[in-house]
Amino acid sequence: MIESLLLNLSNRDILTNAEQTTLRQIVTRDRFFLVDEDIVSEGSRPTQSAVLLEGFAARYKFMADGTRQITALHVAGDFMDLHAFLLKTMDHGIIALSACHVGFADHTYLKDITETQPHLSRLLWLDTLIDGAIHREWIVAMGRRSKKAHLAHLVCELYVRLKAVKKTVDFSFHFPLTQVELADVLGISVVHLNKTLQPLRRDGLLTWVNQTITILDWPRLTALAQFDPTYLSQMVESR
Amino acid sequence: MIESLLLNLSNRDILTNAEQTTLRQIVTRDRFFLVDEDIVSEGSRPTQSAVLLEGFAARYKFMADGTRQITALHVAGDFMDLHAFLLKTMDHGIIALSACHVGFADHTYLKDITETQPHLSRLLWLDTLIDGAIHREWIVAMGRRSKKAHLAHLVCELYVRLKAVKKTVDFSFHFPLTQVELADVLGISVVHLNKTLQPLRRDGLLTWVNQTITILDWPRLTALAQFDPTYLSQMVESR
DNA sequence: CGAATTCTTGATACGATTCAAGTGGAGTGG
DNA sequence: CCACTCCACTTGAATCGTATCAAGAATTCG
Numbered sequence: 001m002i003e004s005l006l007l008n009l010s011n012r013d014i015l016t017n018a019e020q021t022t023l024r025q026i027v028t029r030d031r032f033f034l035v036d037e038d039i040v041s042e043g044s045r046p047t048q049s050a051v052l053l054e055g056f057a058a059r060y061k062f063m064a065d066g067t068r069q070i071t072a073l074h075v076a077g078d079f080m081d082l083h084a085f086l087l088k089t090m091d092h093g094i095i096a097l098s099a100c101h102v103g104f105a106d107h108t109y110l111k112d113i114t115e116t117q118p119h120l121s122r123l124l125w126l127d128t129l130i131d132g133a134i135h136r137e138w139i140v141a142m143g144r145r146s147k148k149a150h151l152a153h154l155v156c157e158l159y160v161r162l163k164a165v166k167k168t169v170d171f172s173f174h175f176p177l178t179q180v181e182l183a184d185v186l187g188i189s190v191v192h193l194n195k196t197l198q199p200l201r202r203d204g205l206l207t208w209v210n211q212t213i214t215i216l217d218w219p220r221l222t223a224l225a226q227f228d229p230t231y232l233s234q235m236v237e238s239r
Numbered sequence: 240m241i242e243s244l245l246l247n248l249s250n251r252d253i254l255t256n257a258e259q260t261t262l263r264q265i266v267t268r269d270r271f272f273l274v275d276e277d278i279v280s281e282g283s284r285p286t287q288s289a290v291l292l293e294g295f296a297a298r299y300k301f302m303a304d305g306t307r308q309i310t311a312l313h314v315a316g317d318f319m320d321l322h323a324f325l326l327k328t329m330d331h332g333i334i335a336l337s338a339c340h341v342g343f344a345d346h347t348y349l350k351d352i353t354e355t356q357p358h359l360s361r362l363l364w365l366d367t368l369i370d371g372a373i374h375r376e377w378i379v380a381m382g383r384r385s386k387k388a389h390l391a392h393l394v395c396e397l398y399v400r401l402k403a404v405k406k407t408v409d410f411s412f413h414f415p416l417t418q419v420e421l422a423d424v425l426g427i428s429v430v431h432l433n434k435t436l437q438p439l440r441r442d443g444l445l446t447w448v449n450q451t452i453t454i455l456d457w458p459r460l461t462a463l464a465q466f467d468p469t470y471l472s473q474m475v476e477s478r
Numbered sequence: 479c480g481a482a483t484t485c486t487t488g489a490t491a492c493g494a495t496t497c498a499a500g501t502g503g504a505g506t507g508g
Numbered sequence: 509c510c511a512c513t514c515c516a517c518t519t520g521a522a523t524c525g526t527a528t529c530a531a532g533a534a535t536t537c538g
Contacts (some may be wrong), residue, residue, distance in 0.1 A: 018356045059375070061379050061383075062377070063379075063383050063384070063465065064465055067382040067383045068383070069379045069382040071375040071378045071379060072375070083368045083371060083372075086361060086364060086365045086368055087365065087368050087369070087372060089469060091372055091375065091376075091469055091470040092375060098431040104251055112359075114357045114360060114361055114364075115357045117355045117506080118353045118360075121353060121357075121360065122325060122350075123352055125325060125353075125364050125367070126325040126326065128364070128367065128368060128371065129322045129325055129326045129367060130326070131371055132322060132323075132367065132371040132374060133326060133330055135371060135374035135378060136298070136300070136310040136311070136330065136331060136374060137330075138378055139308060139374060139377055139378060139381065139426075140302075140308045140310060141298050142378065142382060142426060143381060143423075143425070143426020143427075143444060144302050144306045144307070144308040144310040144426060145302070146525095147525085147526085178483085178484065178485090179484070179485065179486095184382075186382070187378075187381060187382020187383060187527070188382075188527085189526070189527055189528075190484090190485085191486085191487090191526085191527075191528080191529095192526055192527070194485065194486060194487085195486090195487090195526090198486090204518085216298060226302065226303055230328060230330055231330045332518085346490095347489085386494085417515090417516065417517090418516070418517065418518095419516080427494070427495085428494070428496075429494055429516095429517085430494085430495070430496075430497095430519090431495070432492050433517070433518060433519085434494090434518090434519090437518090439500085
């Protein structure tokens with residue numbers, strides 16, 4: 001069930017059989033969510049952390065005027081709110097952007113891991129650190145990239161992350177977001193997102209039809225985005 | 240020497256004497272940096288992590304066209320690149336924004352802590368998670384707040400963080416950044432930063448003279464910023 | 479098939495950048 | 509001590525980017 005999580009973590013460092021067993025054991029419950037359902041809601045104090053086993057989800061925050069900012073996108077294999085284990089109250093919500101299969105791990109088990117399995121703890125810590133690295137790239141993209149480059153960068157990032165959990169076929173991947181949701185990721189209006197998207201299509205960098213994105217020209221896309229995947233492909237090397 | 244770090248961490252949970260001793264022991268070196276000196280450079284693979292003992296520093300990234308985005312601001316007591324312990328290569332640089340006193344802790348010592356001191360490990364992990372929470376707030380601010388509200392939010396955040404390490408006097412705090420640097424935080428041009436700043440001054444929300452910011456009207460400033468300090472005041476409660 | 483979303487387009491207004499110039503204060507050397 | 513230089517801050521004008529509003533086209537769903 002949690003194969004994608006194992007895949008995700010083993011990209012960082014070798015997972016022993018014992019560690020794999022531990023991970024399987026701590027995910028004691030699972031549930032399916034429909035599109036637009038809240039998986040975790042803002043302000044709650046969860047006693048378990050959610051692993052995305054299948055589907056797309058987003059961390060988001062609403063502003064007083066009803067606008068929304070998505071602060072993170074999650075794909076299969078992501079430990080979405082591992083940070084809630086220590087950061088007791090959720091400062092944001094998590095919503096299902098497609099039908100989602102989600103596993104849950106009690107915080108007591110996670111605490112046990114920190115007490116008894118240092119290597120696995122470091123691996124989980126690393127997972128939250130990569131989250132942070134992605135946040136920083138997003139900040140850079142929002143502040144200093146053109147919208148076109150920002151969008152290109154996001155596509156590159158998603159491609160690399162999805163490839164790591166075997167959710168790509170050649171240069172294609174399933175991408176169920178609407179343009180409204182994608183605009184909430186970039187922090188722009190839908191209209192402008194739409195107009196930003198067009199040159200990427202027109203110039204033959206990518207296609208996006210039937211909830212499927214296909215990258216047509218990886219070299220030009222990464223060049224436009226100034227994409228450097230280092231922040232995603234970190235290893236621990238600390239055993 | 241590392242009192243501000245201890246102060247910072249004890250805002251999260253009680254630090255035992257043994258833990259305080261450990262922290263004092265692992266910071267084996269310290270160094271002073273001048274304004275604009277790089278404390279850690281992008282792309283390097285540090286074998287130690289830097290604690291800011293005194294001063295202001297920033298994590299930043301340069302774009303190909305020479306523009307810069309600051310992704311984090313650090314104040315006294317911040318473990319600035321604790322994440323470098325697991326995230327081996329620095330995906331950004333750290334620069335001194337004022338004269339800085341910096342302590343260094345070898346990664347081997349940090350690894351030892353994860354092997355033998357689970358509670359302290361969780362506290363350090365929490366520290367990196369709060370970093371992440373701040374990043375998310377910045378993303379929200381960049382994407383969905385007006386520039387005026389974004390600036391106000393930053394001032395609120397800095398005030399709360401500096402107060403936690405006793406670097407405020409009433410509603411004032413030392414703030415040595417130039418407007419160019421502050422513009423690189425918000426991701427806007429200096430000219431526009433200057434024009435964004437003026438209404439905050441004119442409306443009597445704050446003053447900024449002699450490298451000192453004074454908040455004149457905390458209620459109106461927080462209301463404008465939609466500032467909710469929850470993300471900064473997280474406790475572990477996990478002992 | 480009709481209704482509801484989602485996507486696309488155009489027009490207008492506002493926000494933000496850039497360029498260019500000017501002000502003011504701090505530090506330096508004669 | 510003054511003149512000079514440097515740097516940070518401030519201002520205005522022109523241009524470009526982005527939001528908003530409104531409507532129409534395409535797609536999906538029941």
